[in-house]
Amino acid sequence: MPRERPLQRARPEPAHARLTAPAPFFSLRGDMEKQMPAIVHQFMCLDDNFGVLVHDSVTGATASIDVPEGAPVLNALSEIGWTLTHILVTHHHKDHIGGVDEVRRRFPDVEIIGPAPDRARVPGAHRYAGEGDVVKVGALSARVIETPGHTSGHVCYHFYADGLLFAGDTLFAMGCGRAFEAPAQVLYSSVMKLAALPDDTRIYCGHEYTLSNARFAIKVDPDNPRLRERLVEVERLRAAGEATLPTTMALEKATNPFLRAADPALRKAIGMETAADADVFAELRERKNKS
Ligand code: ZN
Numbered sequence: 655m656p657r658e659r660p661l662q663r664a665r666p667e668p669a670h671a672r673l674t675a676p677a678p679f680f681s682l683r684g685d686m687e688k689q690m691p692a693i694v695h696q697f698m699c700l701d702d703n704f705g706v707l708v709h710d711s712v713t714g715a716t717a718s719i720d721v722p723e724g725a726p727v728l729n730a731l732s733e734i735g736w737t738l739t740h741i742l743v744t745h746h747h748k749d750h751i752g753g754v755d756e757v758r759r760r761f762p763d764v765e766i767i768g769p770a771p772d773r774a775r776v777p778g779a780h781r782y783a784g785e786g787d788v789v790k791v792g793a794l795s796a797r798v799i800e801t802p803g804h805t806s807g808h809v810c811y812h813f814y815a816d817g818l819l820f821a822g823d824t825l826f827a828m829g830c831g832r833a834f835e836a837p838a839q840v841l842y843s844s845v846m847k848l849a850a851l852p853d854d855t856r857i858y859c860g861h862e863y864t865l866s867n868a869r870f871a872i873k874v875d876p877d878n879p880r881l882r883e884r885l886v887e888v889e890r891l892r893a894a895g896e897a898t899l900p901t902t903m904a905l906e907k908a909t910n911p912f913l914r915a916a917d918p919a920l921r922k923a924i925g926m927e928t929a930a931d932a933d934v935f936a937e938l939r940e941r942k943n944k945s
């Protein structure tokens with residue numbers, strides 16, 4: 655039977671606060687903290703989904719962030735020699751949970767964490783976690799951030815001590831998810847919650863949409879020199895068949911138009927100099943839908 659343990663409540667610091675990791679069970683603590691025990695392995699699934707495994711090198715615990723497709727996740731685990739202990743689900747879409755059952759048959763003891771705001775559409779999880787809850791993967795800790803918009807119950811997982819964010823389909827490199835289940839203004843609040851995380855946060859996303867996002871971004875933010883440089887770099891990576899992720903929060907704040915609704919040059923470029931930031935975001939989302 656799955657273990658039923660109450661979720662730990664996060665301490666009431668702001669979302670960007672760096673918390674100290676709980677003490678590991680043996681005395682290497684200082685060294686391990688310096689080494690950042692989390693190892694991330696990213697690979698492709700389906701057409702353009704990312705599979706992502708997070709491994710705690712101290713305890714051996716390994717989480718899959720979503721399971722877009724069974725076989726690539728199982729292959730990645732066996733190639734790298736990790737045993738799956740957790741699945742952390744961001745949202746109910748098929749391309750994020752479609753492989754859960756297959757993986758669970760191979761790893762029957764896996765503990766599945768689902769988004770508390772979307773229990774009904776992510777059935778079968780052992781536990782559900784919502785805003786501020788802390789999920790443990792071995793000695794690693796992830797704080798849950800609710801980010802409604804793409805779906806009403808979408809959650810992201812922030813491994814605060816390791817500086818890792820798993821953003822699902824809320825935030826992409828130079829883009830964001832479509833606002834399928836909430837007004838764009840709600841999605842804007844969600845992406846701004848993520849933008850409050852530290853600049854050096856490494857961000858993993860659900861899809862390799864970066865090139866298409868970059869080509870849109872340059873249209874609405876044409877005089878942004880860092881965006882121009884990044885477009886060239888992303889074209890090079892994609893031509894070589896390489897992934898463009900992870901990204902960082904600093905890079906997104908500098909180049910992602912969906913995090914730059916307050917930027918005067920961007921607002922001028924789209925003729926919305928006096929609009930509210932959330933309405934600029936909504937207009938960007940609308941234009942991207944049509945592009
Ligand atoms: Zn989705």
Ligand code: FE
Binds near residue numbers: 747749750823860861
């Ligand atoms: Fe998706």
